[in-house]
Amino acid sequence: MESDAIRDNTDRHRYEVTIDGHLAHADYRVEGDVITFTHTIVPPALEGRGIASGLIRHGLSEARARGLRVVPQCPFVAAYIRKHPEWADLLAAPLD
Template structure:
């Protein structure tokens, strides 16, 4: 099984393809150098296979490469960052 994470700015979401099939997405609201992650969804066929974690990891790696930051309003993204403190520096205070 091969994962590929891509940003789809037209739909305001990162998408994960598993063997070229859309397996899930992480939706965001773009701001000035900040992406507010609002919702993550993985197709039932791909749940429990690490697809959600691969999706968020790929999205956060892309955010880091751009020099942007995040607000993890999505509970899945927030939990991922909590479990992976190497991404904590990407989080900004939404205040």
């Protein structure tokens, strides 16, 4: 998945991408200098294609560029950061 296909829908507070007519998104909220990723939704038709990972990688890159700390409320985001420790420096608090 190309990162430039992902858009930040600030009105709906989510990073989103449409592939083959299906919408996938990673929801967030920003409070001050903290972004909390709350949900990651990938339709069954898109599962297993790395869509969720691409959305989260994009969101974490944006957080880094904006100087935001990250709270991975969404279990997928927490698991992604555990698997990719190069993002751990963004965490507002250590993972459990």
